[in-house]
Amino acid sequence: GESVGLHLPTLSVQEGDNSIINCAYSNSASDYFIWYKQESGKGPQFIIDIRSNMDKRQGQRVTVLLNKTVKHLSLQIAATQPGDSAVYFCAENAGGTSYGKLTFGQGTILTVHP
Amino acid sequence: DVKVTQSSRYLVKRTGEKVFLECVQDMDHENMFWYRQDPGLGLRLIYFSYDVKMKEKGDIPEGYSVSREKKERFSLILESASTNQTSMYLCASSPHRQGSEAFFGQGTRLTVV
Numbered sequence: 001g002e003s004v005g006l007h008l009p010t011l012s013v014q015e016g017d018n019s020i021i022n023c024a025y026s027n028s029a030s031d032y033f034i035w036y037k038q039e040s041g042k043g044p045q046f047i048i049d050i051r052s053n054m055d056k057r058q059g060q061r062v063t064v065l066l067n068k069t070v071k072h073l074s075l076q077i078a079a080t081q082p083g084d085s086a087v088y089f090c091a092e093n094a095g096g097t098s099y100g101k102l103t104f105g106q107g108t109i110l111t112v113h114p
Numbered sequence: 115d116v117k118v119t120q121s122s123r124y125l126v127k128r129t130g131e132k133v134f135l136e137c138v139q140d141m142d143h144e145n146m147f148w149y150r151q152d153p154g155l156g157l158r159l160i161y162f163s164y165d166v167k168m169k170e171k172g173d174i175p176e177g178y179s180v181s182r183e184k185k186e187r188f189s190l191i192l193e194s195a196s197t198n199q200t201s202m203y204l205c206a207s208s209p210h211r212q213g214s215e216a217f218f219g220q221g222t223r224l225t226v227v
């Protein structure tokens with residue numbers, strides 16, 4: 001029979017615009033969060049991380065915001081470039097004894113138009 | 115730079131075959147992981163290991179087993195491959211401490227026919 005696939009959220013932006021990718025996480029005990037970028041044919045690559053005792057962290061052209069009250073994470077990319085086109089995943093670590101064990105979101109496809 | 119190397123980029127196997135996916139990391143990480151990635155489902159954890167000869171089930175272990183005889187190597191085994199195991203398989207490693215990112219290999223695209 002016909003199978004219905006799940007569709008990833010998508011975000012299309014123009015080169016030079018700012019991009020915001022959102023993620024809702026599920027575990028209120030999670031104490032560490034990461035954003036990964038995955039380009040076609042490659043494994044996920046680390047972009048930026050944030051610990052639960054922070055609400056904002058900045059990197060080069062990227063900023064991660066954490067709102068623990070509503071369990072929401074966002075990734076902001078400034079001056080988006082065509083090379084930023086990829087699938088972006090948020091991941092959470094539940095802390096405690098689960099060192100290094102990450103739970104991933106489904107991903108968001110970012111397309112940057114020149 | 116951390117390097118996580120998966121033995122194959124592409125594999126085609128027949129239904130019922132026993133399949134081995136190999137992963138090696140060169141950073142002396144304690145943790146190693148096998149994930150499966152399917153469209154729209156993100157990365158799902160199959161098995162992980164915190165130490166040599168140690169393994170724990172992830173979220174979707176059915177139909178898979180693993181082996182970790184040496185710290186740097188973590189193998190994923192499909193005992194009897196089925197078509198619903200056609201997928202992208204990603205290996206990762208990380209240090210065993212809080213707040214550690216995982217480093218990923220390039221992935222193995224497995225097709226079971």
